[in-house]
Amino acid sequence: MTVTAIRPDGSQEQLAEDILQELQAHFRGAVLAQEGAQDATEPCPPWNAMFTDRPALVTRCTGTADVADAVTFARDHGLLVGIRGGGHSVAGLSTVSDGMLIDLSAMRGVQVDPVRRLAHVQGGALLGDVDRETQTFGLAVPLGRVSETGVAGLTLGGGYGHLNAKYGLSCDNLVEAQVVTADGRVLTASAEENPDLFWALRGGGGNFGIVTSFTFRLHPVGPMVGFAGTFYPLADLGEVERRWRDYALDAPREVTTFIVTMTFPAAPGMPEVIHDRPVAIVGAVHCGSDIDAAMAELQPLRELGSPLFDMSQPMPYTAVQSAFDPFFPRRALRAYWKSQYLEHLPDDAIDAIAARALDRPGPMSLVNTFRLGGAVHDVGAEETAFPERSAPFMVSFDSMWTDPAQDRAAVAWTRSAWDQMTTYGTGVPFLNFTSIADEPLDAGVGSAFGRNLDRLRRIKTTYDPDNFFRLNNNVLPLG
Numbered sequence: 001m002t003v004t005a006i007r008p009d010g011s012q013e014q015l016a017e018d019i020l021q022e023l024q025a026h027f028r029g030a031v032l033a034q035e036g037a038q039d040a041t042e043p044c045p046p047w048n049a050m051f052t053d054r055p056a057l058v059t060r061c062t063g064t065a066d067v068a069d070a071v072t073f074a075r076d077h078g079l080l081v082g083i084r085g086g087g088h089s090v091a092g093l094s095t096v097s098d099g100m101l102i103d104l105s106a107m108r109g110v111q112v113d114p115v116r117r118l119a120h121v122q123g124g125a126l127l128g129d130v131d132r133e134t135q136t137f138g139l140a141v142p143l144g145r146v147s148e149t150g151v152a153g154l155t156l157g158g159g160y161g162h163l164n165a166k167y168g169l170s171c172d173n174l175v176e177a178q179v180v181t182a183d184g185r186v187l188t189a190s191a192e193e194n195p196d197l198f199w200a201l202r203g204g205g206g207n208f209g210i211v212t213s214f215t216f217r218l219h220p221v222g223p224m225v226g227f228a229g230t231f232y233p234l235a236d237l238g239e240v241e242r243r244w245r246d247y248a249l250d251a252p253r254e255v256t257t258f259i260v261t262m263t264f265p266a267a268p269g270m271p272e273v274i275h276d277r278p279v280a281i282v283g284a285v286h287c288g289s290d291i292d293a294a295m296a297e298l299q300p301l302r303e304l305g306s307p308l309f310d311m312s313q314p315m316p317y318t319a320v321q322s323a324f325d326p327f328f329p330r331r332a333l334r335a336y337w338k339s340q341y342l343e344h345l346p347d348d349a350i351d352a353i354a355a356r357a358l359d360r361p362g363p364m365s366l367v368n369t370f371r372l373g374g375a376v377h378d379v380g381a382e383e384t385a386f387p388e389r390s391a392p393f394m395v396s397f398d399s400m401w402t403d404p405a406q407d408r409a410a411v412a413w414t415r416s417a418w419d420q421m422t423t424y425g426t427g428v429p430f431l432n433f434t435s436i437a438d439e440p441l442d443a444g445v446g447s448a449f450g451r452n453l454d455r456l457r458r459i460k461t462t463y464d465p466d467n468f469f470r471l472n473n474n475v476l477p478l479g
């Protein structure tokens, strides 16, 4: 049976059965075409339900050799490729319509070297896979806040989470990567080997090759950490966020804190006073080893107003890392997110955020404010590709809904909230929290990478001159 797949220019390539058999002959994973590529039981389907496009061909890799073969095959046949790690792209970059998907979702192995304090993580691992293994040794990599997110996309785009203030971004803790480049070579990227590629991988996204293995530096964390989760009425957000800001600016590095606004669902086990109620949740993690001291340092966050409910307590680190999972079910939600950095958080910016939080387009939509700083700001803006190393806050408008009829209204609301925030913010987006509806893939890249863009384009030209890896926040090669 012949498979028709598209090339980047939209033209079609016919792949006869014997050609696919040749690929499968060496491949350890699965080569799925036609009905197989429409597989509804795939392990990590795209998280964002707005993007249900199907590939013509899926190569589900089991290791670096499979990835290299898949890249070479796609290259030889001129196919348009998409790359999937954890499938959690907010922007819908987990799939490719009618092209070839190189799927790493079967590559979830994690190996911890507790003596050297290193973790070796395969390119399709989810955050929860890493936390599970590293916590066995009382160690952790700073990763994100939802355990089903892919390590790959998150790290290559920077990676904010609960340990940032103390230990930096996920990409700041990368010490080595194994990468399959567009010509099918397998390279090591580190401070010693291919340092330009290593620089670009730390924040530059999926532009430069497919990372089959990440080696991260580990830190002692847990098994218990201090956790603050205090629910205030959303109507009080203005006052609460002013006090939160003043606390956050002086908080110790062990504390990473944020405010999430949402309409809390009628979740079993949670008190009725917050059921279906708009709330502002002041959250924080304290990663210090003295739990009593940690809870004492978090105490002011529990007294920013009159809480409706307070679930602050010492908690296992792994429980904190998956605490937000129920709000982000895979493939169930349509999503359009936009974020922006803030150099200051003056009272009028807080008032604008509070007004937008009351005016969210639906109960599942969030307006979040994150405190950034600490170790994230210890790294120079040009030391890695990730250039944002000074803004103390970020605001994120995360619209989520289920009815396709709401697409236009939700996207429009998000854009208008983001535009309004440019009065107070830098206008610079965080690409991991940036959606794409009808924007070109290189739309936010210029402002997101700023003065690092030229260097990224030179490195792109060296490793991927034909823009083989183009379904990403696309850095265009020169020329």
Ligand SMILES: Cc1cc2nc3c(=O)[nH]c(=O)nc-3n(C[C@H](O)[C@H](O)[C@H](O)COP(=O)(O)OP(=O)(O)OC[C@H]3O[C@@H](n4cnc5c(N)ncnc54)[C@H](O)[C@@H]3O)c2cc1C
Pocket (backbone or CB within 6 Å): 047, 082, 083, 084, 085, 086, 087, 088, 089, 090, 091, 093, 094, 095, 104, 123, 124, 143, 144, 145, 146, 148, 149, 150, 151, 152, 153, 154, 155, 156, 157, 158, 159, 160, 161, 205, 206, 207, 209, 210, 211, 212, 328, 432, 433, 471, 472, 473
């Ligand atoms: C519910 C939710 C919570 C989130 N929380 C956070 C958070 O706390 N902090 C944060 O920083 N971000 C967060 N994000 C954003 C997330 O980091 C990005 O969407 C990221 O791209 C997801 O990575 P993935 O591997 O799951 O993505 P995928 O959809 O699998 O891939 C997206 C893109 O990443 C690249 N990519 C994936 N795997 C590889 C690989 N092995 N090698 C090279 N390139 C690859 C490709 O360009 C691909 O198109 C969250 C997203 C969601 C949906």
